[in-house]
Amino acid sequence: MRKLLFGSWLLSLFFCLSVMAQDATISGRVTSSDDGSALPGVSVQVKGTTRGTTTDANGRYTISASPRSTLVFSFIGFTNQEVAVGNRSNVTVTLESSANALNEVVVTGYGGTVNRREFTGASSKVSGSTIANLPVGSFDKALAGRAAGVQVTSANGVPGGAIQIRIRGIGSISAGSDPLYVVDGVQINSTNNSSFTSTNPLAFLNPNDIESVEILKDAAAASIYGSQAANGVVLVTTKRGKAGKTQITLNYYKGLADPIKKLDVLNTQQWIQLRTENLVNAGTAADAARSTVLQTLRLISVPGAANPNNLPASLSDAEIAALPTYDWQNAVFRQGQTDNYELGLNGGNEKTRFFVSGSYYTQSANVVNVNFKRGTLNTTLTHQINSKLSIDQTLKLSTIISNGQFGGPNGGSFLGAGAFSSPLILPSVAIYNADGSYNGTPALGGIPGILNQNVVQVSELNQIRANINQFVGSIALNYKVLDNLTIRPFVSLDYRSIRGKNFSDPRTADGINVRGRIQDQFNENKNFLTNITANYTKTVGKSDFGVLLGAEYRSDINENLLTNITNVPTPDFKYASAAALPQNIGGSWTGYRKGSVFGNIKYNFNKKYDLSFIGRLDGSSRFGANNRFGFFPSVSGAWLISEEDFLKGGRYVSDLKLRASFGTTGNDQLGSLFAAANFPGLGLVSPGYDYNSAAGFAPTQLANPDLKWETNQTINLGLDFGFLGNRITGSVDVFQRTSKDLLLPFNLPFTSGYSAISRNAGEVQNRGLELEINTVNVRAGQFQWKSSFNITTIKNKVTKLYPGIVPLNNPDSTILLSYVDFYGVGRNAILGRPLQPQFTTDYAGVNPATGRAMFYDYAGNITYRPLTPRDQKYFGTEQPKFYGGFNNTFVYGNLSLDFLFQFDYGRRSFNSQTSFLIENAGRNFNALTDVYNRRWQQAGDITDVPRAYNANAETNSVSNLGGTRTLEDASYMRLKQITLSYDVPAAISSRIKASKARIYIQGANLLTFTNWSSYDPEFLNFGSGNSGVVPNSKTYQAGINVTF
Amino acid sequence: MRTLKSIFLSTSLLTVSLLAVTACKDSTFLEVAPRSQGDSQTALTTAEGFDAAVNGIYDRLQSVVLYGRDMLAVSEALGDNAQFTNKSGRLSGENRNLISNTFGTATSGGATWQTAYFAINQANLILDNVGNVTFSDTSQRNRLQGQAYFLRALLYHDLSRIYSYDPGVAVPSQDRGGVPLITVGVADQSKITFPARAAVADVYKQIYSDLQNAIRLFSRSNPSAPAYGNLQAAQALFSRVALYNKDYATAVKYATDAISGSIKLSSNASYIGGWRAPQNPESLFEIQFIVAENIGVNTSLQTSYTTLVRTGDRTATGGFGDLVPTTAFINDLEAEKSSTGAVLDIRRQLYELGTTGRGTAFIECTKFLGKNGTINLDNVPVIRVSELYLNRAEANYNLGNTTDALTDLNVIRQRCGLTASTLTGASILTEIYRQERLEYGFEGHRWFDLKRTGQNVVKAAAQGGGLAYTDNRILAPIPVNELSTNRNIVQNFGY
Secondary structure: OHHHHHHHHHHHHHHOOOOOOOOEEEEEEEEEOOOOOEOOOOEEEEOOOOOEEEOOOOOEEEEEEOOOOEEEEEOOOEOOEEEEOOOOOEOOEEEOEOOOOOOOEEEEEOOEEEEHHHOOOOEEEEEHHHHOOOOOOOHHHHOOOOOOOEEEEEOOOOOOOOEEEEEOOOOOOOOOOOOEEEEOOEEOOOOOOOOOOOOOOOOOOOHHHEEEEEEEOOHHHHHHHHHHOOOOEEEEEEOOOOOEEEEEEEEEEEEEEEEOOOOOEOOHHHHHHHHHHHHHHOOOOHHHHHHHHHHHOEOOOOOOOOOOOEOOOOOOHHHHHOOOOOOHHHHHEOOEEEEEEEEEEEEEOOOEEEEEEEEEEEEEOOEOOOEEEEEEEEEEEEEEOOOOEEEEEEEEEEEEEEEOOOOOOOOOOOOOOHHHHOOOOOOOOOOEOOOOOEOOOHHHOOOOOOOOOOHHHHHHHOEEEEEEEEEEEEEEEEEEEEOOEEEEEEEEEEEEEEEEEEEEOOOOHHHHOOOOEEEEEEEEEEEEEEEEEEEEEEEEOOEEEEEEEEEEEEEEEEEEEEEEEEOOOOOOOOOHHHOOEEEEEEEEEEEEEEEEEEEEEEEEEOOOEEEEEEEEEEEEOOOOHHHOEEEEEEEEEEEEHHHOOOOOOOOOEEEEEEEEEEEEEEEOOOOOOOOOOOOOOOOEEEEOOOEOOEOOEEEEEOOOOOOOOEEEEEEEEEEEEEEOOOOEEEEEEEEEEEEEEEEEEEEOOHHHOOOEEEEEEEEEEEEEEEEEEEEEEEEEOOEEEEEEEEEEEEEEEEEEOOOOOOOOOOOOOOOEEEEEOOOOOEEEEEOOOOOOEEEEEEEEEEOOOOOOEEEEOOOOOEEOOOOOOOOEEEEEEOOOOEEEEEEEEEEEOOEEEEEEEEEEEOOEEEOHHHHHHOOOOOOOOOOEHHHHHHEOOOOOOOOOEOOOOHHHOOOOOOOOOOHHHHEEEOOEEEEEEEEEEEEEOHHHHHHHOOOEEEEEEEEEOOOEEEOOOOOOOOOOOOOOOOOOOOOOEEEEEEEEEEEO | OHHHHHHHHHHHHHHHHHHHHHHHHOHHHHOOOOOOOEEOOOOOOOHHHHHHHHHHHHHHHOOHHHHHOHHHHHHHHHOOOEEEOOOOOOOHHHHOOOOOOOOOOOOOOOHHHHHHHHHHHHHHHHHHHHHHOOOOOHHHHHHHHHHHHHHHHHHHHHHHHHHOOOOOOOOHHHOOOOOOOOOOOOOOHHHOOOOOOOOHHHHHHHHHHHHHHHHHHHOOOOOOOOOOOOHHHHHHHHHHHHHHOOOHHHHHHHHHHHHOOOOOOOOHHHHHHHOOOOOOOOEEEEEOOOHHHOOOOOOOHHHHHOOEOOOOOOOOEOOOOOEEEOHHHHHHHOOOEOOOOOEOOHHHHHEEEOOOOOOOOOEEEOOOOOOOOOOOOOOEEEEEHHHHHHHHHHHHHHHOOHHHHHHHHHHHHHHOOOOOOOOOOHHHHHHHHHHHHHHOOOOOOHHHHHHHOOOOEOOOHHHOOOEOOOOHHHOOOOOHHHHHHOOOOOOOOOO
C-alpha cells in the first residue's frame, strides 16, 4: 500500500512543476479524525520534491519546506491531504479516515485481515467511532441504517433488549436466521435464554470498546465459517492498545428518553356513549343499555361498603358530563434516563500494548419500571515474547441487571404490560385514590372493564428481572515459524449465566389469590471454542500466494433451572425460602459439538487480479446420523480495473474494482430455539406429561436420520468505486442467494400422532441490490460536508416447498405451509410468495345502508361471512421492499453536525395493539378517537369503520376486526440520530492537561414519518405482534469526552 | 530457539491432524445424546415406561381443548343452556354459533382433533408394544392395557360426536362419514398413514371392541377410581356410547352393571356437598389437576363460568364469568316449587349471583370454583353415577319399558328434592331429556344430547338465534391441517 502511495507520489513528481523557494522549518502534528488520537508513521512529503519524513509516536513531525510549497500527508486507511504551507511554521492536520474507500482494511476472520483492494468478497464495515456514545444497550442496535444489506430491527424499546439482524434477507423458513457473531475471534452464543425479560446476548459488550464491525455478506466472505455462515457473519474487533504515552480517556454522557407517541383515546363521556351504542345496536333497549354501561363503570373504591363501587344505575346527562377522565398513558409512560460513565487506559511500548476500559451504563425506558444497568471491564493485552512469538489476550467481563415489564418479555396482550393496557383501560377509572394509594387494587375489587388490573400498581410492585453475568475471554499465540509462515493456536470461552426472577406481589391481581408467586430461573451457557490456524504467504515474481489452513472444535452446553413457588408471608419476602407452596420445578440440558477443518488459498497477480478459494468441512452433532458432515466451498475473484493502463492516473476514476463470487454456506440453526434445540433429527419422547402427581411422557418428535444443514448458494457481483480523487466512493452489489434444503416441517395429518417431521425440503430465493455511496460534497477551507447513503432492495420468494402439500381449497389453489419458526412464532409459507406473508380475507368496508362490515369473497363479490381458506388471499409481507440509511456530516472547524435518517419501506404488518383499540368498545376496552369519529352511525354514512356492535360480530357475520382491516403499512423513515459536537481547541483543553476534549449534544428518534397507527412501527413480531411491546423512545443526551 | 520452534511446529501439526482425523473418521466424537428428553426407541421397553406413557395420555385429556375446558364450556356455549357475558369476549363466537367457532378453534385451529389423535397414538403405541415386555406383575400390565383401551374408546367417542353425525340421525345429503380410525401406533416414519374417514358404524364397532377389552382387563385389576379408568367407568361409558348408538339393550345392560359397582349415587343431603369437594363422590371418572397444572385465569372452567372466588362471597372477583345460564335455564330449575313457593330443586344451589367486578352481575354456575384449594383449579368429572340412571331410563323408554324408565327417572328427581313423577307416554321422554339437561348443566352434555336426538337448537337472538338440526354448523369442521396433508380426508358439509 505504501509502495503504491510512494508510486503515485513519484508520478506526481514527474508531472508537477516543482517550485523551489527558500526553505523554513515546519513542524506540527497529525491526528485521526476518528478519535483525535495521534497518528504515528504518517508520511509527510513536500509536494513535487523527494523530501519527506514520517511522524513520530506522538504524531509529530518536523520538515523543512518553502512557504510556497504544499505538504502531502498520506497514511494507510486515511485519505491523503494536501496543505499549502504559507507563512506558517506549524501545520497541524487531521486526517480523515477513509472508511469504505479501497484502502481500508477488511477483517476476514481467524485473525486475518486484507486490504480492501485485494478483497474478493462482499462486506460492509462500520467503524466504532460512528456507533460510539449512542444511547443503546448493545452495539447491534446502533448498526441500523449504517450498512447496505443489513437490516436491523429493535424488538422493542427495552434498554438492552432484543435486536434482530437480517443480512441479505431471510434465507430460512423454520430454522434460525441470525448471523454468526464473532467478537475478537470468539464465536458468541447468541441464543436468548432469559425467561422473563427481553435481553440481548450481545449487550455484554460496551459499544464504545468497539474498534470496528465487519459484516461479511456473501459466500466468498463468509464461507470460512462454513455451516454457521449462511445468515452472514458479524465480526467485531475491539480496541487495542497503541504504543506510546499512556492515554487516559474519560467519557460521560447523560440522556433523557421520552415516548415517541401516545395514542389519542376516548374520554369518559364518549366511551359511555359508544358502549351504549354497541349494546343498542346489538338489540338491547336504550335504557337498559345505558344502565348496564353505567353499572360497568365504577369511579372510586369504598372499602367495606356493601356494593361500594358502582355508579347509580341511572345518571342524568349533566351528571355524566361531569364525570372525570383519567389519562392512563400518562401514568405508565414516563421520562427515561441514561447515564454512561467510562474510563479507558491505553498504551504500551514496542513489546507490550494494553487496552483497559471500565464502564457503567444505566438506562431506563420510557415505560414505568423497565430499566437496564451494566458494568463492564474489558482488557486486551498484546505482548511480543520474542521476535517469533507473540501473545494476544482478551477478557471481557460484564454484569447486567435488567428490569423488564410484567407480562411477557416480548410484550403481548398481557394485562400487566403498560404499553398494551394503558390506552385500553376505561377512561373513567381513576389511577390513584384521593389519599394517593392505588385505585382498584384486587383487594378493593379491581378496576372495571376487561383490563381489571391497575397497571401502574402491577408494574411498580412486581419485579421482573434478569441478572446476567458474562465473561468472554480468549488467548492466542502467534508463532512466526518462518518470515512467511505463522501458526496461531486459539482458545476461548464464552460463559454466561442468567438469574431470572419474576415476583408477583401478593397485592396484585396475579398474586393475590396465590398470596404471591416467586419464579426463579438459573441459566448457564458454556461455549468453548478452540482452533489452530496456519498462515503462509509467498511471492513469486508478480504472483502473491496466501494459504490459510485451520482446524476447529466447538462445544456449547446450556443448562436451565426454573422454580415456581407461591404463598409468601408478606410482600417483603421476595426469595424462595419464604414461599410455602412449591408449584413446580423444571430443569433442562441441551448441547452440541462441532468439529471442522478449513482452508483458504489466495492468489494475486500483478496487484491487479485476485483469486480466492475457500473450503470448510463441518461436522456437527446437530445433523442426523446419515449426514454428519457438510462441505462448504467458495470461489471468488477481483479485478482492480483502475490499475490497468487505460484508467490508471485518470482524472475521474481513482479506484475501480470488479468482484465476483460464488459459493455455498450452511445454516446449522436447526430445531428450535427452545425445546428440542440441538437434536432435530432424533426420535424423542419428552417428559412433563404428568398426571395425578405421577411422571409421564409422550412422543414428541419423529426421527429423521437424514436431517442436515441448510445450504445457501450465493452469487455476488460487486463493483467498488472511487471517483474524483475519491471524493465519491462506494460499492454496488447484486446478489442471488438461493437457500436450499431448508428445514421444513413436513406437516403430517394429526391422525399420525405428530404435527410434523423435520425434513430438508424447502427453497427460498433472495435476489437483491445493494448500494453504498460516500461523498465529500463540499470541502472548502474549514468547512466540509460529507454524505453517505445506502439502500438495499431484496426480492424474497419461496421457490420450493415439499411436493404433496394439498392446495388450499380456494380459486388460487394456494400451496401453503403452516409452521412454527425458530423463534416460536406461528407463520405461513406460500409457494411463489415472500416469507412472512399476510394471508387473509379482503375487508370491503362498510355497507352504507346498514353499517355492517363487508368482505370480498374469492370472486370479488361482497359477503358478510367470508370463508377460510376459500376467500383468503395474499396481501403483502412483513419484509420491507427496501431499506437503508442516509447520513450527513457537516464540519466547520471544531464544530461538527452529524445526522442519520434510517428508512424501512414496504412492510405490511398486523397491528395487534391497534386491533383492540379499533373494536370501538365492542368489549369493555377504550377506543381510538379517530376510529370513533369515523364510525358508521346512520344510513348513508360512507366510512371504513363499521357500526359499533357488542362483541364485534353481527348476526350471521364474522368478526368485523378480521381480514385486511387490521393490516397496516409499517413503513417508516426516522431521524435515527443527530449529533452536534465541538472539539475543544488544544489551547483550552491543555489547561486541564488534556490532549483532547470533545463535548456534544445528541438526539435519537427525534422525528418519525409513518402511517402506522400504533406507537412505533419498529418492533419484532414474536407471535403477538406489537401489542404490549415497550415502544422505542425519543432520546436527548449530552456528553463529554476527555483524553489525557 | 530451534527446539522451541520444532516443538511448536510438531504440536501444532499434530493437533491439526488429530482434529481433522477425528472429525472425519470417528463421528462418535460428534455424538451428543439428549438428557432432557428420552429416545423414542427405548421409551416403551420397561414397565415404568408404560406407566409413564399411560400418564402421558391422561395429560392430554387435561388440555384446554379437551377436558380442561372445551369438552365442557364450548359444548355449553354451542348449546342452549348458556349465554355469553362478553366480560372477556371469550366464547362469544361459540355461543352465537359463528361459523368455525367450535371445539379447539378458539385456542388454535383444530386443536381438539389434534390433541385427541395425539393421545390416541399414545394409546396405540402402548397397545402395540405392551405384549413385547415382561411384566413381573400381570395385574399391572392388565391395568395399563385396560386404561389404554378405555381412553382410546373415550377419545374416539368424543371425536365422533364432535365431527360426525350420530348413528341413526345423519342428514344423508350432508353426511361425510365418521372420523378416521387409527389403531396402529406411529413410532417412526414408516408407520405414517393417510387414512380416509371411516364409516360411523365402524367407529362405533371399534369403540365397542375397546370397551369390551377394557372391561375384560379391568375385571382382573384394580386401578384407582375416579382418577384413572376403571371397570365401573368403562361400563358407564359403554352405556353412554350404546345410547348414542341407539343400541338400547346394550345401554341398559352396561348401565345396570355400572350401577352395581362400588361408587354409588349421592344422596339428597350429600349432593351439593359433593360439588364442593375436590373429588365429586359421584364421579366414576374424573380428570385430576394438581397445582402445577392450573389452567389459569383466562381459560379455566372456573373463570369461564364464574366471577366468584368462593361461594357466597361477592366482594372478591376472580375470573371473567364468560358463560352463564340463560334465564330460561334458571327458570326451568325453579319451575317446581313447594306449596310455600320455595324452589324444590336443590341443584338450583349450584347457581348463584356473581360479582359486579367485571360489569353487570349474572347468575353463574358454581360447579367449578377452585375446589382443589387453589383458584381456577378443579378436577373435571367426565362420567358421574347420575348419568347411569338417566341413560338407562332413556334406553328403557326407547325399548318400551316405560315403567323401568319412570323408576330411574324418579331416582334422579327425588334425589334432587322433586316429587316422584307419574307421567306417562311421550311426556316421560320429555322429562328424561329435561332432567338430563338440568342434571348435567354446564358439564358439556346438552349440545351432544340435542345432536344425538336430532333436535334443533333453540336460542335467543342475542345468542345467535340457534340453528336447525340440518344446519351444517351442527358438525365441527375438520382441521385445515388434515385437508392439506391428507388427500383422503373429506371436509364436513358446508365448510
